[in-house]
């Protein structure tokens with residue numbers, strides 16, 4: 001059993017200036033379109049469009065596809081816009097008999113930290129707030145002249161566009177068409193109502209949940225102030241369910257709400273869609289292609305309603321990329337000749353130059369999305385009501401390794417450790433020489449199914465795989481790994497888990 005969601009650590013936002021806006025074509029940059037296909041891996045529901053059962057003409061809106069890809073790119077490429085369920089608050093209901101009925105909770109963004117240990121005024125803020133802050137300092141004449149190109153944007157706003165308060169909007173350089181309409185037989189599902197995250201689940205959302213008082217179920221009256229110092233685990237993603245299974249309302253014991261009836265496109269339904277790009281560098285196009293199609297690495301996406309119960313797994317494949325021919329017909333775009341573009345080469349160049357496969361964010365996303373699927377199940381209120389489980393992490397829950405020893409529920413916030421090992425000065429200066437087949441030691445950072453992430457002595461996070469699901473391994477465990485793959489410059493790219501220490 002695995003908890004249905006997990007987190008990808010937030011990357012620092014990298015902002016830069018855009019070279020050109022979408023207004024004119026630039027001969028030195030790439031413009032054209034990408035032809036893709038989306039295949040349904042687990043029942044897919046766009047709630048506002050799929051309203052009747054049986055045979056229906058349906059399509060997926062371009063805005064949904066755009067949102068889905070934007071999220072992936074924000075996560076992988078240091079995009080802005082991270083926030084964790086804004087406007088959280090406590091809702092306390094005391095029954096006439098004095099018993100507490102519910103403790104729904106929301107976390108105020110201001111009271112929790114980003115990975116650099118800062119609050120919202122850090123470099124992690126969204127681009128619109130970043131621009132607002134600079135704009136406010138300008139003199140009146142300067143404000144009139146201000147253009148979006150004078151400001152630095154994150155790589156995602158720079159592609160997808162941004163609307164800021166001073167009206168410096170920029171429509172972006174990508175546009176997603178709706179998919180082609182399909183005749184699809186929609187299936188009916190009865191699923192539990194989505195719920196808001198509760199205070200007792202905070203150990204799943206924060207790295208240091210212990211700064212908060214008790215789980216709020218038994219004793220204590222936690223206030224918003226007590227959340228100060230909490231550090232986000234990252235962006236939330238839902239896992240794929242085993243065999244595309246949907247967990248229907250009857251099977252959830254955690255929900256006391258009325259179930260919801262939804263209609264979904266069945267597994268293997270396929271939709272064709274097109275997205276247009278304008279004035280992209282080869283690197284930017286490569287980053288887009290990489291975020292779109294990771295099906296070769298068995299990384300699927302999630303779209304639509306019912307993600308926590310296993311719905312909405314989708315595989316995206318890029319089929320062709322066409323770029324504008326050398327001849328420009330500026331006024332008659334439709335008459336422009338499109339050439340086939342070698343997108344596989346572009347993708348390869350991007351992977352090589354960006355080193356994206358080695359980032360913590362990519363490895364963690366693969367860990368969540370890249371597996372065959374798991375049996376999903378939320379731990380229930382009794383689980384968190386047990387004080388011994390108050391600080392249980394998702395990794396511990398998924399590996400079944402929790403609640404064995406009592407932890408102090410109240411403790412001081414600790415500085416997050418960057419490295420689980422102490423690095424000797426000697427080792428720091430020398431880059432270790434790795435060889436395929438040789439053994440390295442590390443501490444398991446997280447494990448999902450057959451794949452996981454290990455933190456090495458050097459502080460690097462590297463993905464690993466184990467051959468057998470029944471070999472016990474848990475987060476925080478020290479273990480030995482065999483080197484399976486190295487990068488061209490001799491760094492470890494992939495490891496295999498070895499049993500024992």
Ligand SMILES: [Zn+2]
Pocket residue numbers: 079080081126127128153154155156157158
């Ligand atoms: Zn941004």
